[in-house]
Amino acid sequence: MIRVRFAPSPTGYFHVGGARTALYNWMLAKQSGGKFVLRIEDTDAERNKEEWVDGICNAMSWLGITWDEGPIRQSSRTKRHIEMALSLLEKGDAYYCDCRREDVEERNKASERTKQGYDGYCRDRKLEKSPTTVLRYKVPADGSTTVHDLVRGEVVVANENIDDFVLLKANESPLFVLANVVDDIDMEISHVLRAEEHLPNTPKAVLLFNSFGKEAPLFAHVPVLVNEKRQKLSKRRDRVAVEDFKDKGFLPEAMINYLALLGWSPKDNREFMTLDEMTAEFAIEDVGHSPSFFDEKKMEHFNGVYIRALSDSDFVGLLLPFLEKTTWWQGGDGNTAKLLALAPITKERVSLLGQATDLLLPVFAPEITIDEALFEKEVAPHASLISQVATLCANLDQFDAPSIEAMLRDLSATSEIPLRKLQSPIRVATTGAKAGLPLFELWEQTGKATVIDRLLASVQDASK
């Protein structure tokens, strides 16, 4: 049975890189009926905050990445970590060390050592535990350690290049590699799928598994996601929080679909797939080896496709929260009905839910504003035409799209002004924008009285 874990540290918001790693783990587990464990790696009390845990869980839930066990706080298992570390001391695979960082650096400088890490100074000093000692792992002096990686193949590192790393801090709190390995053992993790940044410390983990007399799980290090400068996506530097994308109006299904394709593609190279389809076809061996640029533009394209595939009522339902954030949305059954009527023509004009509000504002906002320069250019020169249209509107019995269209086409024919030219001034006068929803439908939903009011108001303004 495949058991995977996704192990974020709550030191910041949940970003797309983490989301992709979580997704790959999820697919790997689910494709064979395995289990997905959510483990919060919060051993560093200084840097962790509980609210980030909520953020991570919420974002994962929103994306649809569910967990079967957890969230388990690693900090709740400290006693066990210490116990295991001490078993290593007893075995002779660990030792206490009281070197300060500066001491090590000085010695390295003096010795012309090409390496810069810990030099093993305390290896045979047989120090006792004290408030200033850390517990270090005694890496074998020679030989090499091999990581069997499902995406990289075999990675072999000479033991002489692995520093005697710290297991327990001076205050006895466990460090990352130790806690990681102990938990992976206890939680019976079969596959460790994580970002490539963890590859360098994996030999250390392998060494620990060996020392504990346990078989190491299968590793799979997937390439990192990078920004436009090809650097690893960073919580501090790059604005890539899943939460932010949600607020902009990305759909979770679209994000999941796009994210999965960053580093992996199905055999037939098709792009649009459901989570189930991807899960069925996902193969960790097929994951690429080089970093991928997280291209928000392309993800937006995916989102547009997903939005257009939404039913009108689903679209409206998803839109409501965005509308409610505006100052002008009134709600109510009448408005919801109008929204539903406008859904088909709105959907195909947005790639983010958040973009729909500008399109819908002319229909629902009591007041529109027209940029002065735009007014002078598009509206003012055509005051008489606009006034004429206002009159024609007033004479319409039915103020619906077909009637409006017929009326304007008729006017276009008699005035010999092409419809494309004719619609411009009246569009700006009634919406405040040069482009937007198709005018006939837009006017129908805006309502006869409001349209005429706005037309006449602009005629008024033009004469000033």
Add this chain to the structure above:
RNA sequence: GGCCCCAUCGUCUAGCGGUCUAGGACAUCACCCUCUCACGGUGAAGACACGGGUUCGAACCCCGUUGGGGCUGCCA
């Protein structure tokens, strides 16, 4: 500096020794559709980092170079 990973259009990728005058998608540009804008359609431009091998044959295998990235903490 040391260790490790990586290398096909600007970007995401297909390709796993001959079917490659290298395919698709995003972005860009042009045209068509069209009440604006979109959507949709058609088309254009655009890549195997470089140098050596191996082989009858290399984008695919090997070595080197160059370039990029990651790690190098009593962070994860």
